[in-house]
Amino acid sequence: MSDEKNVDELSGVQTTGHEWDGIKELDNPMPRWWLLTFYATIIWAIGFTVFYPAWPMINSTTSGILGYSSRSNVRGQLDAAEAARGDYVTAIADKNVEEILADDSLRDFAIASGSAAFKVNCVQCHGSGAEGSAGYPNLNDDDWMWGGSAEQIYATIGHGIRFAGDDDTHLSEMPAYGEILEPGQIREVAAYVYSLSGGKPSDLSLVEPGAQVFADNCAACHGEKAVGNKDLGAPNLTDAIWLYGSGEAAIAQQVRHPRHGVMPAWSERLGDVKVKELAVYVHSLGGGE
Template sequence: MATKREFDEATRTETTGHEWDGIRELDTPMPRWWLWTFYGTIVWGIVYVILFPAWPLVHGATPGILGYSSRANVAADLRHAAETNAPLDARLMRTDIAAVEQDPELLSFAMAGGGAVFRNNCSQCHGAGGGGMLFSYPNLVDDDWLWGGAAADIEQTVTHGIRYEADPDTRYSQMPSFGEMLEPAQIDALVQHVESLSGNPRDAALAAEGAPLFAENCAACHGEDGAGGREFGAPNLTDRIWLYGGDPSHVHASIAQAHFGIMPAFGGRLSPSDIRKVAIYVHTLGGGE
């Protein structure tokens, strides 16, 4: 059944038939330019889905007749970069790591690549600047190195990790939890002796009681003077650099419960060249030996 068409008297525009409180809605047509633009986007969309990957499928997407692939482009760029860098990579691996920092071209190449490797693989734990995190991850910009801070030592650590059981060449050490072996009073005395080694405030009488306990239980790894031992990854107790805190309560916790930090091995994740680059990068952060 045909309906009567109504027009607004002032504008002579047809209305939609809707009315609110005496106000009628005008059925104003869209501008022609807008309509043609809208139709153009529809045509463009149809052409795009024919030419390029578009509709998602279970195992990928429709490929498009042009065969374009952003993944293939990235892979090609990576291959090109690898081919371009191959001569410098080979030269880097031929050069003794201790001598790389004396070669400006190699050092610049290693720093650029090592910085990228560090940001992608190391900064999540050690921080963007290598400052580490108290009670968790070592500071890489100070001069305190449990396993050695020379570039070759750092390369070894990055390659095989620390206490990383999946790598048979990892460096391994374990401090026992003395809370299971010593009485609380003995641990208190031992804490005071350890505090005395670095010149921290301590109870002199308790520190004297702790000295023979230290010699009997700790000196084998930390040394008679407490200066540490890199063959065991034993920290230097005579400085004031403490990963797990150096106040009496934290020292007590370290002795009673011990810590067992693990660093993963990157030998199976990174190329030997990338490992060497990041070792050189870390070595130049400020704390390398």
């Protein structure tokens, strides 16, 4: 190995001896300010690990000379926040949802807390914007099978729909008319129901006999004018809002083999206060009555 220094002719700077495709690497020294900064960061890092928790151990970390702990600070902040909301929680526990709605501060608190609870427990079925999907109702509109007042929403959330684990759950089941009506009658009533919401049946001659089939078999629950019955959970058939799809085929399918959705009862799982907050939040979406 030669000890002879290789100096670049143009710059007069010694090279490192590395060369790629005729290009030589100059051995320029690091700027002094950069070196000082680099050394300072090393000293700072060593000092930090001495004064603050840093090095991981088997079950903990080194505590550092100052004994600082961010966990205790966070715990203090959480305790303070919990204490601050304690008065609101107590007030919500002591009031019904209508009284909560009448109190501006309680209503705002319940909406904020209910919104957070909705994102954790309800978006899986009703969507992040509560817009629903096939089989899961939109909570922003005015169509409520069991009533859209704050108290009615509270009862629905608390006890659920067709939920076997709650004795006070909403119960209703539409008969499977595929075992009761003739296929032709199902086509007729589907055409009639479709026409109620402004739809144009494929065969208008089916509408009139369909009205009679409806009167004989469906009016007892949905009403003579098909506007529904919230005591029975029978939906309004005149508003063009369909839980399982619109059109004659979808209506005929529901008449023939109805689907019965199930919603959990949330009272036992979340507690009464959280159910009230959810009810106030859902009511605030704009579709509540």
